[in-house]
Amino acid sequence: MREIDAKTITENIKEMCIEANLYLSDDMKELITKAADTEESTLGKRIMGQLKENLKIAEAEDIPICQDTGMAVVFAEIGQDVHINGNLEEAINEGVREGYTEGYLRKSVVKDPLDRENTKDNTPAVIHYTIVPGDEIHLTIAPKGFGSENMSKVCMLKPADGEAGVKKAIVDAVKEAGPNACPPVFVGVGIGGTFEKAALMAKKALTRPADVPAKEERYRKMEEELLAEINGLGIGPGGLGGKITALKVNIETYPTHIAGLPVAINMCCHVNRHASRTI
Numbered sequence: 001m002r003e004i005d006a007k008t009i010t011e012n013i014k015e016m017c018i019e020a021n022l023y024l025s026d027d028m029k030e031l032i033t034k035a036a037d038t039e040e041s042t043l044g045k046r047i048m049g050q051l052k053e054n055l056k057i058a059e060a061e062d063i064p065i066c067q068d069t070g071m072a073v074v075f076a077e078i079g080q081d082v083h084i085n086g087n088l089e090e091a092i093n094e095g096v097r098e099g100y101t102e103g104y105l106r107k108s109v110v111k112d113p114l115d116r117e118n119t120k121d122n123t124p125a126v127i128h129y130t131i132v133p134g135d136e137i138h139l140t141i142a143p144k145g146f147g148s149e150n151m152s153k154v155c156m157l158k159p160a161d162g163e164a165g166v167k168k169a170i171v172d173a174v175k176e177a178g179p180n181a182c183p184p185v186f187v188g189v190g191i192g193g194t195f196e197k198a199a200l201m202a203k204k205a206l207t208r209p210a211d212v213p214a215k216e217e218r219y220r221k222m223e224e225e226l227l228a229e230i231n232g233l234g235i236g237p238g239g240l241g242g243k244i245t246a247l248k249v250n251i252e253t254y255p256t257h258i259a260g261l262p263v264a265i266n267m268c269c270h271v272n273r274h275a276s277r278t279i
Helices: 006-022 026-038 042-061 088-102 159-181 195-205 217-231
Strands: 002-005 071-079 082-085 126-132 137-144 153-157 185-193 246-256 261-268 275-278
Touching (some): 002 006, 006 082, 006 088, 006 137, 006 275, 071 082, 153 195, 159 185, 159 261, 185 195, 185 217, 195 246, 195 261, 217 246
Parallel strands (some): 002 082, 071 126, 185 246
Antiparallel strands (some): 071 137, 137 275, 185 261
8 A cells, every 4th residue: 555645745736736827738739839820711820829929928937828727627546555644635625725826826716606705715626536546646637717618518418319419519519609618629528428427528538638539430530520510610719710610629438328318518718728647
């Protein structure tokens, strides 16, 4: 049994909060660069150039890529041969608290959905735990801004809707989002499971590296087809028209009930932030 002190988790979460908000991962930057090169609209090309410049400024000056530094979403894969000295959940939230305070990141979390009083430290985080084999802890933090989050959907389709119905639900969600999700967007999709499982898969799909396609050939093909169809909508960068409306579509699937076909679409703006570490 490997011992890990809760303070180690706090320190890593703190650093990851700052890292994710200031520096976009290389695979995400590469997609934006490619989109800037392939965009044909004059205005769209100018906007893509501004997005690239924004990334450079954020990295050079150590300032957030976007003013909305998001609600902290944490995926914690805990090895079954690990013993944590201390309270894991408190350790994660303390890391978020310190990261958002020391990093001068905007605090956007309210204590109660209706009372709307700010917690002033961006806690609590939304934490998803998974128990996995081994004696390590793998952490991924994905700060999620709400311009795109508000455009996300869960659709409980009928099995008879099939693949065509799934594709329509995804494309319709992007079409309805229009400029509100700050395109070009990343589209995370969860198909199967239950109401909440589909949404969780859609969220997790956004953290998959850009150069890693779906595991199964059918869904790899669907990702490509959906990206092409979405980019044919003409919404374009900033919603001002163009060829590039989405940068990537990532699909995750899970077995489901004979009577259902849940589909979740988690929209993310061009600032698809996440950072991962293994302890």
